[in-house]
Amino acid sequence: MRNAFADEVVKLAQSARDLVLLSGDIGNRLFDAYKNAYAGRFYNCGVAEANMIGVSAGLSLCGLRPVVYTIAPFITTRCIEQIRVDICYHNLPVILVGVGAGFSYASLNATHHSCEETAMLRMLPNMHVVCPGDAVEVRHAIQAAYRLARPTYIRLGKKGEPAVHSTAAISFSIGRAIVIRPGRDVCILSTGVMLPTAMEAADLLSGHGISAEVVSFHTIKPLDEPFLREAFGRFKVVTTVEEHSRSGGLGGGIAEWLSDQPPQSARLCRVGTDDRFLYEAGGQGHARACFGLTPMGIAEKTLATLGRTCP
Amino acid sequence: MDDLKQMARRIRLKLVEMSCIAKTPHLGSALSCVDILVAAYWGAMKIDPARPDDPGRDRFILSKGHAATVIYAALAYRGFYSMDYLDQYNRAGGKLPEHPSPGCAPGIECASGSLGHGLSIGCGMALAARLNGHPYRVFVCMSDGECNEGTVWEAALFAPAHRLDNLIAIIDYNKWQATGRSDEIMSLRPLREKWESFGWDAVDVDGHDIGALIEIMRSVPGKSGKPTALVAHTVKGKGISFMEDNNDWHYRIAKEDDLRAAERELGPA
Numbered sequence: 001m002r003n004a005f006a007d008e009v010v011k012l013a014q015s016a017r018d019l020v021l022l023s024g025d026i027g028n029r030l031f032d033a034y035k036n037a038y039a040g041r042f043y044n045c046g047v048a049e050a051n052m053i054g055v056s057a058g059l060s061l062c063g064l065r066p067v068v069y070t071i072a073p074f075i076t077t078r079c080i081e082q083i084r085v086d087i088c089y090h091n092l093p094v095i096l097v098g099v100g101a102g103f104s105y106a107s108l109n110a111t112h113h114s115c116e117e118t119a120m121l122r123m124l125p126n127m128h129v130v131c132p133g134d135a136v137e138v139r140h141a142i143q144a145a146y147r148l149a150r151p152t153y154i155r156l157g158k159k160g161e162p163a164v165h166s167t168a169a170i171s172f173s174i175g176r177a178i179v180i181r182p183g184r185d186v187c188i189l190s191t192g193v194m195l196p197t198a199m200e201a202a203d204l205l206s207g208h209g210i211s212a213e214v215v216s217f218h219t220i221k222p223l224d225e226p227f228l229r230e231a232f233g234r235f236k237v238v239t240t241v242e243e244h245s246r247s248g249g250l251g252g253g254i255a256e257w258l259s260d261q262p263p264q265s266a267r268l269c270r271v272g273t274d275d276r277f278l279y280e281a282g283g284q285g286h287a288r289a290c291f292g293l294t295p296m297g298i299a300e301k302t303l304a305t306l307g308r309t310c311p
Numbered sequence: 312m313d314d315l316k317q318m319a320r321r322i323r324l325k326l327v328e329m330s331c332i333a334k335t336p337h338l339g340s341a342l343s344c345v346d347i348l349v350a351a352y353w354g355a356m357k358i359d360p361a362r363p364d365d366p367g368r369d370r371f372i373l374s375k376g377h378a379a380t381v382i383y384a385a386l387a388y389r390g391f392y393s394m395d396y397l398d399q400y401n402r403a404g405g406k407l408p409e410h411p412s413p414g415c416a417p418g419i420e421c422a423s424g425s426l427g428h429g430l431s432i433g434c435g436m437a438l439a440a441r442l443n444g445h446p447y448r449v450f451v452c453m454s455d456g457e458c459n460e461g462t463v464w465e466a467a468l469f470a471p472a473h474r475l476d477n478l479i480a481i482i483d484y485n486k487w488q489a490t491g492r493s494d495e496i497m498s499l500r501p502l503r504e505k506w507e508s509f510g511w512d513a514v515d516v517d518g519h520d521i522g523a524l525i526e527i528m529r530s531v532p533g534k535s536g537k538p539t540a541l542v543a544h545t546v547k548g549k550g551i552s553f554m555e556d557n558n559d560w561h562y563r564i565a566k567e568d569d570l571r572a573a574e575r576e577l578g579p580a
Contacts, residue, residue, distance in 0.1 A: 020442065040442070041442070043438070043473070046465075046468070046469065046472075048465035050431070050461070050462045050465060051434070051462055051466050051468075051469055052431075053431070054428055054430075054431020054434065054435060055431055055432075055434050055438065055466075055469065056435060057421070057431075057435055058421075058431065058432040058433060058435020058436040058437070058438070058439065059435040059436075059438060059439045059442075060435070061420065061421060061435070061436060061439075062366075062435070062439030062440070062443060063366070063439070063443065064439050064442060066435075081425065082428065082431070082462070085422065085425050085428055086421075086431070086432060089412075089413060089422055090413045090421060090422065
């Protein structure tokens with residue numbers, strides 16, 4: 001994902017002459033192509049994320065279009081005050097890009113985990129929260145966020161995530177869910193890097209005779225309400241999947257939305273992390289397994305919500 | 312210069328009046344930096360009140376947003392809007408909150424209130440001048456208490472690294488913050504030397520000497536390539552004897568009697 005972002009931002013900067021890329025002292029070599037082409041529009045703001053957000057606001061107040069990049073927890077929860085006041089209160093078209101979200105850097109301990117930030121950003125007026133499902137969606141998301149010209153957070157994994165879309169020519173709009181695989185019985189709404197795992201979960205469900213639709217629900221704010229209304233009317237279970245807390249993010253947001261709707265036929269099933277930190281060592285796969293963020297975990301929880309168990 | 316001193320007196324009286332009518336605090340903080348704003352708006356900044364959005368204008372950020380009345384009044388006297396506009400201050404549904412909000416008035420460059428934001432935003436604006444090919448300067452006025460905030464020092468590290476010589480940080484160093492002496496609560500001293508060691512052209516100045524303030528402000532940018540830090544030694548509550556250096560006036564609200572007393576000391580508006 002991050003390589004797709006780095007490549008796409010070079011392409012975007014060709015036409016977007018007002019784009020300025022700010023980095024929080026990460027991405028060594030990642031932005032070489034950008035820096036070679038647009039040296040005057042790249043600033044390493046050091047390990048000072050709060051200041052970097054303020055700088056981006058100042059640039060934006062003068063008509064420039066900053067894209068601000070660093071590790072997910074450091075560009076979000078570390079400087080939430082600056083995002084709230086400097087960017088959101090002024091409703092500035094600043095694009096924040098957080099790399100290594102969720103458990104991408106699981107082995108580095110919870111200081112580098114990011115399983116709360118979409119909840120916090122979702123609360124901020126004017127903010128948009130976009131979690132692309134693969135590298136193709138990353139490229140579209142950065143272009144779409146630039147066109148949107150509003151405060152936007154784009155949540156990335158790291159690198160080497162499996163491709164889900166077989167073509168780059170997809171229809172992508174912020175706030176509009178993408179059906180990856182149609183189904184009849186249950187609907188899996190996946191956001192961000194869990195999309196390949198959600199596809200595997202659908203395969204497992206298929207083995208149990210359950211037809212699962214898989215959706216890249218890449219935008220957590222604003223929610224695609226027309227899609228949700230249709231899904232909760234058509235399926236028996238709607239399962240949300242996110243490498244993030246079940247509270248406040250995609251699942252939490254949809255639970256809030258659901259509470260404001262007339263009674264729906266579908267039940268909501270949320271798959272995400274528990275309300276606890278992970279203290280033990282281990283990589284992304286281990287961390288995900290601790291919270292059932294696996295194909296089997298998703299399938300089992302969906303089946304249980306359907307009133308069925310795995311044989 | 313007498314005209315500018317008279318303007319400072321008029322603004323001070325207006326601040327007391329605004330506090331009295333709107334029943335708002337932070338009067339001591341606002342009185343403290345009146346001369347700084349008079350020097351900037353009347354003596355140093357390239358601005359046209361009729362064109363507050365001119366891309367080439369000098370910018371002023373009152374980062375110590377709790378002193379909002381001073382910038383509201385200064386902009387009115389400078390001609391950015393009519394004096395009547397000040398009637399909206401702290402009025403339900405009015406345009407002028409107790410701290411500046413985005414777009415609340417022509418000439419307000421950004422919101423402030425939460426401390427420690429202005430210098431970072433100012434860095435971005437100063438950087439944008441270079442990227443956009445404009446020669447403007449950015450003035451950021453902070454309180455000494457505000458220098459408790461870590462972001463001030465993040466910005467203080469950033470600006471010299473990027474040679475933002477069009478950036479002027481003005482610290483309204485009145486030696487008080489909300490609940491006590493600023494040097495006792497956090498170790499600010501030696502303040503000028505701190506800014507200097509961070510890579511700024513830092514100068515101590517009498518923050519009530521409008522002529523001295525103008526002279527330094529006009530000299531920016533100099534030849535060093537560094538940003539400028541103006542450590543303006545001030546008196547909180549300056550200009551009204553019973554408010555001077557009395558930190559009760561951080562939160563105390565002026566009553567009618569206080570306003571009459573201020574009128575006697577400052578003369579008619």
